[in-house]
Amino acid sequence: MSVAAPAPAASADPPSEEPVTTPGHRPREWPTHLTFAVVALAFGVYVTSGLWSDPYTHVLADNVGDQAFFEWLMGYGYYTVTQGADPFFTHLLNAPNGVNLAANTSITVYTVLFSPLTHLAGPQISFVTVLTLNLAGSAFAWYLFLRRWLVRNAGAAAVAGLFCGFAPGFISHANGHLNWTAGWVAPVVIWQVLRLRQPGRWLRNGIVLGVLLAIGFSIAAEGLFFTALASGVFVLVWSIAKPVRAEAREALPTVLRALGVTAVVAGTFLGYPLYMHFAGPQTFSGTGFNQRYFVEDAAAYLSFPNRSLAGWLGWHADLAPNRTEETSFLGVPLVALLVFSFFLIRRRSDPGRRATLRAVGVVGVVFFLLSLGPRLNWNKHEHDDIPLPYAALVHLPLFDSALPMRFALVVVGVFGILLALLIDQLLTRRRPSNRIGVLHTALASAVVVSLLPIVPLPLRIQLRAPEPSFIADGTWKKYVPAGGTMSALPFAANVTADGQRWQSYTMARGGRQFRIPDGYFLGPQSNDEQGRKKEGRIGAPPKATDWLFLRAAWYGYVANVNNGDRAQARADFGYWGLDAVFLLPEITGSDHQTLNRSALETTARALLGEPEVTDGGVLVWRIRRGVDPVDR
Known part of the structure; x- marks a missing residue:
């Protein structure tokens, strides 16, 4: 083992050529x-x-979801520093259960060290x-x-x-x-x-x-x-x-x-x-x-x-x-x-x-x-x-x-x-x-x-939906109370990362935040009554309503929405504590997959009724829990 500290000859094994130096003078x-x-x-x-x-x-282009997750962590780093939040657990993702960030790749040192840059840029x-x-x-x-x-x-x-x-x-x-x-x-x-x-x-x-x-x-x-x-x-x-x-x-x-x-x-x-x-x-x-x-x-x-x-x-x-x-x-x-x-x-x-x-x-x-x-x-x-x-x-x-x-x-x-x-x-x-x-x-x-x-080539890239003014200028605050929950459509997942990105950008700016259901993270399948660990999975176990939206966006499938779907949505919205959902004019797919926005909007209108339209063409549906979505 080559070592600089004094060592027996057997392990010193110096390289084949010593640098030429003047006595008492080390080379620069x-x-x-x-x-x-x-x-x-x-x-x-x-x-x-x-x-x-x-x-x-x-x-x-080859991993939209992971980039969104690590950008979320950078935003959460600024939130941690300024709000004194727990760097190893958050309730901002996966409402209402939260996410164990210590069991994920939380890169805490990076998120804290780069929090000034995250806030400024x-x-x-x-x-x-x-x-x-x-x-x-x-x-x-x-x-x-x-x-x-x-x-x-x-x-x-x-x-x-x-x-x-x-x-x-x-x-x-x-x-x-x-x-x-x-x-x-x-x-x-x-x-x-x-x-x-x-x-x-x-x-x-x-x-x-x-x-x-x-x-x-x-x-x-x-x-x-x-x-x-x-x-x-x-x-x-x-x-x-x-x-x-x-x-x-x-x-x-x-x-x-x-x-x-x-x-x-x-x-x-x-x-x-x-x-x-x-x-x-x-x-x-x-x-x-x-x-x-x-x-x-x-x-x-x-x-x-x-x-x-x-x-x-x-x-x-x-x-x-x-x-x-x-x-x-x-x-x-x-x-x-x-x-x-x-x-x-x-x-x-x-x-x-x-x-x-x-x-x-x-x-x-x-x-x-x-x-x-x-x-x-x-x-x-x-x-x-x-x-x-x-x-x-x-x-x-x-x-x-x-x-x-x-x-x-x-x-x-x-x-x-x-x-x-x-x-x-x-x-x-x-x-x-x-x-x-x-x-x-x-x-x-x-x-x-x-x-x-x-010899490597540059990483592949693709375009993604730019941050909407609905998020950037804080318009979303009109629809979500303090500590409330909101989601983009489709709900955030590894293959539909926009919703998690929007949250990370608001965290980086500071001020009032919103929670989101689902998200891209590693978590348990579920926990039984005895609290024994379950096998891990990617993201939250899907419910019928978020799957309805994901299926429309990913496969272009428009379901024949009925009263049973609306009743299930009412129950799911209550579980998440959801206050509003919104749909942007442009949504980002993952890994070269184009999402079907038209099918998503058709499904949302059938389930939730007519939306409010904000500046920039963002469609927003307020959720009044306990009320059938279509009756609003």
Whole structure:
């Protein structure tokens, strides 16, 4: 393990070329770091350029729902800061039951830090800003980590850092996931884990790691779980290697003391969030996603992603559940190159570096197998007769809430480490023999050939309905009392996200708010009388009335509304505490789906009667609970 602190020779394994320095004078590295930071930021802006071109009317075409959810969280962050609301539970969504945000991806640190920007520019700007900084920051964090712990050549760390930050899996998750694009959490946490062994600094290092774990949990809890698991596997495998066994035994007391401090600090910060996550109201088991469906197809590792140069040329493969979950897609050239390079680098390394490589390799294999899920899938075919390790883990705590295919993102980090080591050797070895020179030339060419096909393209965007004046100028307040409930039509869901967006914009402005029924979130199917947890699901269990509207918008189906439907609507409106519903002239579909506004308006008129018409052509129906809708 390459470390800067004094260490026995077995683990020191310094890179092949030391920097030339004047005695007592360290080289200035900040210009190099700053240059790479600018490059990484420029690359992040390039990937998100479609949103930046018009953030108020452009939306990620491959995941409209998740963008709306994270914009809602940004708006709720400002509401939390200014109103003193609970950051881990809200009654503004899913009226009247509320939503457990600790059991969702609440990105609390981001929502609080960016609350001034959210208030001044809107959740749309905060969303694209965080997304861009996540991608660039991930590349920069990996660059610094690799430069500090594994390689001295800045070029090697830079190429590998860009790979880790903008790998196909993270570009795929850039379609709406502010949690998974926070790939910087892994290198930052691992950096601090490696520092736990420093003699005499167990207290400081334990405190720092505890704070980092609290931050990581609030931003990317699932990613932090993967990082902790990978760190544990690495440390265990590295510690039992014969060349470093004595060193690991000597460092063990210091590490244990530091971990004790970490547990106290992290427990102090995370006590309430963890309680809410596992035992608070509206908790659930699982995620609502099928763990046999959201698995990595083994053939996907050898394929190219959709949003890449190779995909642009038509070489991509349709092997992911959706375009947001292309978590591997590294391509045959890169996989073959890095597997070969692993054995080549290991053969050239000293015993200490071999111990590190062995541990890194085991992490890669373990997470590759976990990503395949409980059964082997190859080229869209599930082999029921080939169970895999995840089958034994699927019901365990934490594993039951993870999607197996996302374990592939750890393999990206492993490949980034191998890529950095390979390029470092290619750039630092001097005057190779003719035979070795030919091999180096071939390897250098293979690096270029392997990386070019997965160079990302900008994220796809589509138009979305602009914020109506009905929301922007506060006209809605005429129809909803303080603490009241209102909904856009169709009701908010992952595939009909407008209603949740309108609420997020009002929260970002401050002042009086309204609640909405339904929404896009993870919650329980229901809770029985004993309060036992139910399986998770996406959104609220639908009622007859919201399904009536969704069916009209999504399928264009116009129901023959009768008195039974009106009676059911009266009961549903009472359950939600609904005061008004409204329909805009323009509504946004999801993932390339156009909603049928005409069918929706026809259904609403048949059920609710004639609406009021406000400025901008917004149709509003007041709801008087206890009165048949058609009799108003």
